[in-house]
Amino acid sequence: MTTLPAPLPTFDASTIRKRSGERNITLYAGLTLFALIVLAAVFAPLLTSADPLQQNLLQARLAPGSPGHLLGTDDLGRDVLSRILYGARVDLRVGVLAVVTPLVIGSILGLLCGWWGRWFDTIVMRLVDIVVAFPFYVLVIALVFALGQGTKSIYIAISAVGWVAYCRIVRGQVLVAKEQEYALAARASGLPTWRILLRHLLPNVILQAIVYAMSDIVLSILAIVTLSYLGLGVAPPSPEWGSMIAEGQNSLLTQWYLATIPGLCVVVVGLALALIADGLVNQFNKR
């Protein structure tokens, strides 16, 4: 008996690319917005000539739109625009790094928990329960307090608390995925475990974790902002959005923009990341 191939439309790689890339406006809008913010932070010295630390009491509390100070100046006469731009460097770096580390640690542990189970799973999951039992800020503030003020402590504190979410997400996904027939097929063909984990399971389970990471970046920026606001974050003279909000709060009735502008920056970063997360979900749901 001869086999008759079913007639199929012919396609090549370019149609595949076109099909999966079309009309994902959400993703591209989010990526563009985030790229602009990152570029503004990276090229801060080119965008503003003002020193973010330079005080000038003669030019304090200038309104936005003043000549030479597009967004005005603060109580000490420092240029708000340049403080926002240089502050973005600190906030974005800490925000992203404080998510990448827990994403990596949590995903690896979650992968192993879901795959192996048994005692390893039990130990790690009890550890997760312990971390989750504490309110997020209580644990982070306690850790930062113990480690001492500074961005390094914030990385460590947020990573130490944040990995649990990724661990749970990935573990749950692995528990489902490892009973899928493709995982079974990979085992049946005798591939080494590390390859099944990295090549077959990880790409299928990581999306949920990455989507969560997008919103988690916003949360960790908020955490830095909160810590700085409480005086535990970035040391005072260096520009940072949280401390700017905290300082601006004193003159909220007279110079409302001092607290509002950095606050809006947090909102815009959050919006960009939320758009990226939504776009990623759309992109991968097509498969």
Place this chain on the structure above:
Amino acid sequence: MTAPAQSGPAAPVLEAVDLHVEIPLPMGQLKAVRGVSLSVGAGEAVGLVGESGCGKSITLRALLGLLPVPARVTGGALLLDGVDVLGMAERRRQRALTDAISMVFQDSLTALNPVMRVGDQIAEVPRRRLGMSKAEAHARAIDLMDQVGIPEPEQRYRAYPHQLSGGMRQRICIAIAMSTEPRVILADEPTTALDVTIQAQVLAVIDKLRVERELGLVLVSHDLAVVSQTCSRIYVMYAGRVVEAGQSLPLLTRSEHPYTDALLRSVPDPDATVERLASIPGQPPMLVDVPPGCAFAPRCTFARDVCTADPNPPELEPVSVGGSHTTACVRHQDIDLASGAVSAFVAEKEA
């Protein structure tokens, strides 16, 4: 080790002897497989039929050494070329079984990794386990795709599973199964998810490979038509046991077990005009508390006290002396299924 007398062209490649699989559950041990013996030789196609939940799939998973947690083999032997692999250390056993055996699954969409190009999935084993270079593995994958009847394999190589039709995907799965150069293929309802015209094509592909490469094939299906077309021998399973076994033709035309007979009669016959399709009353037993004697007795038209008198389930015995057709029905000599079950039932009542 001497191979037991079995029909088939040669000594069996893969053989299960009195295999038991149990699944611990809160309400007790679920005896999913209760002493199944089956064998498949090189180039031979055997069928495993039975209704849902009778232990077909779990038997296959046990043959592959990949039982779902927490199920485990609790008795019997699994012989690969006459060597018991169950006694081996886990790593060696897994290696031996995965080297010799491949599996084709029912649903080709879940059996393929959704985020990996299909060609890479076929090339993976040649590349990673058979030590081929990237170019060799690529060529091997293209060759396999060609053999399973995929047109324009170079273009299809780069496709993702969701971009292919069900028939194409199942061909990819067969190509992946073949990529390990196995000696036995276990096919778990490989055509159930496909429409009928594609079913025939996919079965033809499997059959062609079986003949060309002297592959042993274990085909699991609840579709008797599919099994009778493809397989030379058939095992009928019920409630975790083989209740009838033999060459396809005698088994299907002169079945010697009421369960096989009932299965055959529940297949619609386009020539017959019947009001309702025959069905088997009742449900298979829960395998936590297995009833004594023949597990089919509660649903069987021909059941008498003798069927459940012995607490142990009835063993397979030859229908005729020295024959390969065996049945586990203790009353097979008293009842006459070939003359049509309805008349047999009437005769029973009058007696």
